Amino acid sequence: MSGHLIDLYGWSHAIASFLLWLGSLPLELGNWVAINLTGAPSPGPLTGVIGFLTSDGITSLTAAIIAINIMLVWAAALHLFTLMWIERKLYSRLQDRRGIMIGLGSFDFLASTLGRIPIIGRPFRRPSHLGTGYLQNLADGIKLIQKEVITPTNADRWMFHVAPVLITVSTLMAFVALPWSDGMWLMGSYETRPLGCVTDCTSVPVNQWGILFILAVFSIAPLGILIAGWASNNKYTLIGGMRAAAQLMSYEIPLALCVIAIVVFSGTLDPFELVRRQTERPFTFGPWTIDFLPNWYILNPILWIAFIVFFISVIAEAERIPFDIPEAEAELVEGWTTEYSGMRFGLVFAFKWLRALIGAGLISILFFGGWTGPAFVTLGVENLTTPQAEAIYILPQEFWFSLRVYIIFIVFVWIGWSVPRIRIDQILNIGWRRLVPLSLLAILLAAGARAWLGGF
Amino acid sequence: MPGSGGSELVDGELIAFVVLSAIEIVSAIMVVTARKLVHNVFWLAMTLITIAGIYVLFRAELIALIQIIVYAGAVPVLFLFGIMLTRRKIMEEPHESQ
Numbered sequence: 001m002s003g004h005l006i007d008l009y010g011w012s013h014a015i016a017s018f019l020l021w022l023g024s025l026p027l028e029l030g031n032w033v034a035i036n037l038t039g040a041p042s043p044g045p046l047t048g049v050i051g052f053l054t055s056d057g058i059t060s061l062t063a064a065i066i067a068i069n070i071m072l073v074w075a076a077a078l079h080l081f082t083l084m085w086i087e088r089k090l091y092s093r094l095q096d097r098r099g100i101m102i103g104l105g106s107f108d109f110l111a112s113t114l115g116r117i118p119i120i121g122r123p124f125r126r127p128s129h130l131g132t133g134y135l136q137n138l139a140d141g142i143k144l145i146q147k148e149v150i151t152p153t154n155a156d157r158w159m160f161h162v163a164p165v166l167i168t169v170s171t172l173m174a175f176v177a178l179p180w181s182d183g184m185w186l187m188g189s190y191e192t193r194p195l196g197c198v199t200d201c202t203s204v205p206v207n208q209w210g211i212l213f214i215l216a217v218f219s220i221a222p223l224g225i226l227i228a229g230w231a232s233n234n235k236y237t238l239i240g241g242m243r244a245a246a247q248l249m250s251y252e253i254p255l256a257l258c259v260i261a262i263v264v265f266s267g268t269l270d271p272f273e274l275v276r277r278q279t280e281r282p283f284t285f286g287p288w289t290i291d292f293l294p295n296w297y298i299l300n301p302i303l304w305i306a307f308i309v310f311f312i313s314v315i316a317e318a319e320r321i322p323f324d325i326p327e328a329e330a331e332l333v334e335g336w337t338t339e340y341s342g343m344r345f346g347l348v349f350a351f352k353w354l355r356a357l358i359g360a361g362l363i364s365i366l367f368f369g370g371w372t373g374p375a376f377v378t379l380g381v382e383n384l385t386t387p388q389a390e391a392i393y394i395l396p397q398e399f400w401f402s403l404r405v406y407i408i409f410i411v412f413v414w415i416g417w418s419v420p421r422i423r424i425d426q427i428l429n430i431g432w433r434r435l436v437p438l439s440l441l442a443i444l445l446a447a448g449a450r451a452w453l454g455g456f
Numbered sequence: 457m458p459g460s461g462g463s464e465l466v467d468g469e470l471i472a473f474v475v476l477s478a479i480e481i482v483s484a485i486m487v488v489t490a491r492k493l494v495h496n497v498f499w500l501a502m503t504l505i506t507i508a509g510i511y512v513l514f515r516a517e518l519i520a521l522i523q524i525i526v527y528a529g530a531v532p533v534l535f536l537f538g539i540m541l542t543r544r545k546i547m548e549e550p551h552e553s554q
Contacts, residue, residue, distance in 0.1 A: 159498065209517050216521045219529025223501055226536050230494050242540065245533055252529070 004183035004371075005396030009190075012067035016059050019066075024053045071186055075175045076354065079402065083353050083409055084137045090410060091417045100133035144346040152339045156231040163228035164340065164347040170220035171351055174358045177213040179205070179271055181371045181397035187213065188272065210271040211263075214362060215256055218317065221351070222248040225326075225336055228348065232339035240335030243424050244319065244326035250431035251316040251323075257439035258310040262366050265303060265446040275370030286453035298367040302449040306442035307367050309435050314359035316427070319352050321416035325424045356412060357405065364404040373400035473513055480506040493539045501532040 031046040052058065085100075092099025151157055179185035188207030222245040229241015263269055266277050283293035285300060297303045316323040327335030337348045364370060374394055422430075483506065486499040504527040511520035 156492070156494075159494065162498075209521055212518070212521045212525075216524040216529070219525050220505075222529065222533050223498075223536070226533060226540075227494065227498060230536075230540070238540070242537070245536070249530065249533055256525075 003393045003397050004181035005398050006070075006181065007183040008067050008070060008185060009063075009183070012063040012070065013059065015066050016062035017054075020053050020059060020062060024050045027053070067186055071175055071184075072172070074180070074184070075178075075357065076172060076350075079357055079405070080350060080353055081134070081137050082406070083357055085134050086406060086409060087353075087413050088136070089133055090413045094414070094417050100136035102136040102139060103132040103134050141346060145343050147342040149342040149344055150339075152233055155233045155339065159227050159231035160339075161344070163224050163231060164344050166224035167221050167228065167351050168347045168354075170217050170224065171354045171358070173217040174214045177207065177210040177217075177271070178358060178361050179207070179210070179365075179371075180361075180401050182272070184398055185272075204276070205272045207270055207272060209269055211259055211269045211274075211362070211366075214358065215252070215259060218255075218355075218358070219249075219252055221355075228340075229336035232336075234339055236332045237336045237338050240326050240332045240338070244336055247316060247319070247323060247326060247424070247427055247431070250428055251313045251435070254309050254431065254435035254439040255313040255317060257436065258306045258313065258442060259366070261303065261306040261439065261442040261446040262297065264443060264450055265297070267450075271365045271370070274365055275372065278369040279372040286449075294369055294372075296367065296369045302445050303367070303442070305438055305445065307363075309439045309442060310366070311363065312430075312435060314356075314363060315412060315415065316431070318356035318359050318412070320356060320412055321421055322419050323422070323427055325421055325427060356409060360405040360408040360412070361401070363408050364401060368404050368408075371397035371401035371404075373397065469513055473510065476506045476509045476513070480510070494536065497532045497535045497539070500535070501528050504528045504531070 027046045027050050031050065034046070089099045151160060175186070177187045179188070182205060185205060185207070187210065188205045190203045191206045192203050225248065226241045226245040229237045229239075229244070232238075259269075262274070266274060268274060268277070278295050278297060281295050283290040283295050283299055293299060298307055319326060326332075327337060332338070337345060340348055480503055483499045483502040487496050487503060490496050490499060505524060508520040508523040508528065511517075511523060
């Protein structure tokens with residue numbers, strides 16, 4: 001078993017070949033009929049079209065589209081809904097209430113059948129109190145789709161409608177470079193390691209600029225936010241947009257500097273390579289090696305400052321609560337999202353969770369060993385070190401990556417609903433006067449460790 | 457990839473280059489002809505992002521990504537801040553536009 005459950009490349013190519021074969025079946029039939037009717041030995045009139053449909057280029061193109069759609073459904077539907085559910089359930093529990101409860105058990109026809117099953121159907125009286133609340137966000141989304149999209153008077157109509165698309169698309173683009181396992185990724189290629197090997201080669205994914213790509217698409221959103229705040233023609237949205245753009249731009253600097261610290265420390269920007277460095281060797285610190293610990297960068301004291309700064313910056317980048325003054329309900333109504341209605345509001349609202357999802361994924365890849373989970377390794381007596389391929393993985397890598405993302409997100413929610421929000425000048429002071437010098441110190445530490453203790 | 461297969465019907469890179477260049481030229485013209493300053497900044501960002509796309513065609517991924525981070529992410533936002541903080545009226549009043 002190879003560790004990952006979803007082989008996106010292979011799956012999408014298989015589905016694309018099947019679909020194209022299915023699509024070319026009627027043409028094949030027509031071709032056959034045409035050849036038989038005329039009795040000509042020459043190839044039929046449709047042969048060229050069939051050849052075009054089943055050619056490598058068209059198959060690759062269809063496979064790419066299918067892979068992108070699978071990743072969109074996986075990231076922006078499945079995990080987004082789960083994150084929203086975790087947040088709403090968890091902060092309700094922190095406030096000592098039950099929170100959302102519309103789930104599958106809330107359907108009458110299911111409640112009447114589930115209600116009789118002892119463990120699944122819990123003995124609540126009303127069917128709306130049977131569910132776990134997972135479907136509530138879906139219901140909210142359907143509600144938002146049904147609502148009217150209102151354009152405010154004197155708003156800059158064109159910019160007003162372009163801005164949410166710009167924000168959401170630039171955020172979704174990060175999932176191109178964010179891998180979920182060794183097999184579930186969009187951007188990258190397979191490379192044979194070790195290089196130039198003849199036998200016993202393992203093929204591993206590489207993506208040279210992955211982390212930098214995520215940072216690049218992260219930096220487009222402030223422009224969209226500022227445009228959204230300006231185009232709404234509303235003082236509150238303008239102030240909110242300015243605050244949001246100032247905050248996001250300020251906290252991108254410590255975010256990028258911490259990534260530079262990691263790059264100096266590990267020598268790579270490749271998410272796959274970062275995960276391999278963290279898991280394929282035991283914990284190393286200079287001359288010392290601890291065999292039972294993985295080489296996760298969070299365990300290395302050199303990188304603790306970088307981790308703390310990165311974590312705070314990710315919370316600020318996702319506009320989560322200690323840093324959510326751009327949308328302060330009490331003073332700015334809803335900040336830069338005030339004038340949006342319907343699914344436009346849904347887009348700019350989901351943007352924060354998407355950024356939190358990407359941020360949690362980045363933290364997991366950079367510091368927590370990515371998607372690797374525990375594995376049973378069959379130990380030979382004379383040969384204690386067994387290649388990774390012979391390990392039996394307990395659960396697929398996607399599960400472990402999602403688990404890390406959810407746990408990091410739970411910490412986000414926990415922090416968010418335990419502390420009050422801070423003022424915009426305090427936010428910018430923390431960003432520029434504390435986090436930027438601290439992240440520079442982290443780079444210095446990482447460079448020193450690299451120089452004197454060797455590579456990690 | 458052009459030149460590698462030998463039997464390609466269309467040159468994908470040429471199409472991408474033509475489309476990107478067309479968007480870039482139109483955006484560059486819009487930068488100097490659009491009437492509202494925020495629109496100019498938006499078109500400027502569009503120009504810079506399409507330039508990043510052309511860098512990708514040159515196989516210069518690092519420069520493309522740095523271009524997006526610095527020029528598309530930071531410079532237009534700084535322009536916007538400058539415009540919004542220095543001009544007294546950011547959007548023309550309704551009675552002025554009539």
